[in-house]
Amino acid sequence: MNVIRQWSLTLPQAAQAKLDTIILVLRVSPIWPWPAQYVSRLRGYKGIYELRVGSSGVQYRPLGCHGPGKKQFTILIGSVEKGGKLPKSDCEIAVERRKIILDYEGRTCEHEFS
Amino acid sequence: MSLVRQNLAAKFTDKAYRDAFVAEQIFSRLPLKIRYLREEQGMTQRKLGEVAGMAQTWVSKLEDPNYGKLTISTLLKVASAFDVGLQIDFVPYSKVLSDAVYRTGGSFVVSKFADDPGITGMSGAFSGMVQGTQSTQTMGTLITFPENVGIATSGTAPRNVTAVTSSKATTLAQVAGL
Numbered sequence: 001m002n003v004i005r006q007w008s009l010t011l012p013q014a015a016q017a018k019l020d021t022i023i024l025v026l027r028v029s030p031i032w033p034w035p036a037q038y039v040s041r042l043r044g045y046k047g048i049y050e051l052r053v054g055s056s057g058v059q060y061r062p063l064g065c066h067g068p069g070k071k072q073f074t075i076l077i078g079s080v081e082k083g084g085k086l087p088k089s090d091c092e093i094a095v096e097r098r099k100i101i102l103d104y105e106g107r108t109c110e111h112e113f114s
Numbered sequence: 115m116s117l118v119r120q121n122l123a124a125k126f127t128d129k130a131y132r133d134a135f136v137a138e139q140i141f142s143r144l145p146l147k148i149r150y151l152r153e154e155q156g157m158t159q160r161k162l163g164e165v166a167g168m169a170q171t172w173v174s175k176l177e178d179p180n181y182g183k184l185t186i187s188t189l190l191k192v193a194s195a196f197d198v199g200l201q202i203d204f205v206p207y208s209k210v211l212s213d214a215v216y217r218t219g220g221s222f223v224v225s226k227f228a229d230d231p232g233i234t235g236m237s238g239a240f241s242g243m244v245q246g247t248q249s250t251q252t253m254g255t256l257i258t259f260p261e262n263v264g265i266a267t268s269g270t271a272p273r274n275v276t277a278v279t280s281s282k283a284t285t286l287a288q289v290a291g292l
Binding site for chain 2: 017021024025037052
């Protein structure tokens with residue numbers, strides 16, 4: 001089961017298109033670190049970053065981290081801002097999953113765009 | 115066909131998705147390219163704004179993938195400020211998809227006019243051709259169309275345009291002085 005795929009399939013088509021495009025663009029970005037308008041550090045949660053995906057007034061925030069390998073970024077959980085804030089539970093899950101994917105091989109896969 | 119392209123192609127069967135994908139190729143991709151070109155040309159947002167005739171705050175918005183209100187007129191101003199070209203065209207979805215999937219980091223690199231070998235490297239040849247024909251007065255300019263290209267005509271042809279059809283090509287001769 002791919003938890004990120006499961007989440008992304010629940011999004012409206014426009015949001016899916018935006019997320020897919022942003023990932024495609026970041027894969028080949030010549031700018032590093034990625035500009036904060038695309039990916040920004042999540043305050044209060046070390047090593048966690050948020051992809052900034054706004055669509056139709058909704059702020060989707062897939063949370064991820066760098067790794068496990070070099071030049072890799074892993075999306076850990078899909079989240080959505082509510083009242084300008086992310087649910088604390090989503091941020092905590094991201095932290096837990098970051099530990100798991102950095103400690104154990106085989107818990108990640110290529111983003112499927114499906 | 116790569117798995118990524120295959121999966122995205124499957125999503126394209128949904129019209130809402132493919133329409134949004136096309137839009138995002140502009141609204142989410144171009145802001146990064148604007149920032150890259152600005153930095154490559156050693157410009158601050160303020161400097162780009164001065165050259166393009168807009169406030170720094172607008173340049174900041176143009177570099178935000180979530181701004182979503184880029185207009186052709188604004189993009190033309192930015193292209194002019196960078197001294198690069200801008201192409202906007204209608205294309206098949208398959209091209210949009212392939213461009214998005216197979217794009218590389220090299221696609222962000224765009225030569226300014228002064229550094230564009232496709233223009234500046236040929237300027238000598240162009241001037242030579244012009245000099246060589248100065249002694250002969252040009253009486254008309256020809257536009258030759260490939261065979262089987264349909265040209266819709268209706269009503270009366272403009273006074274100064276003569277349509278000539280041959281077996282190989284359709285030629286429109288715009289004759290000067292008539």
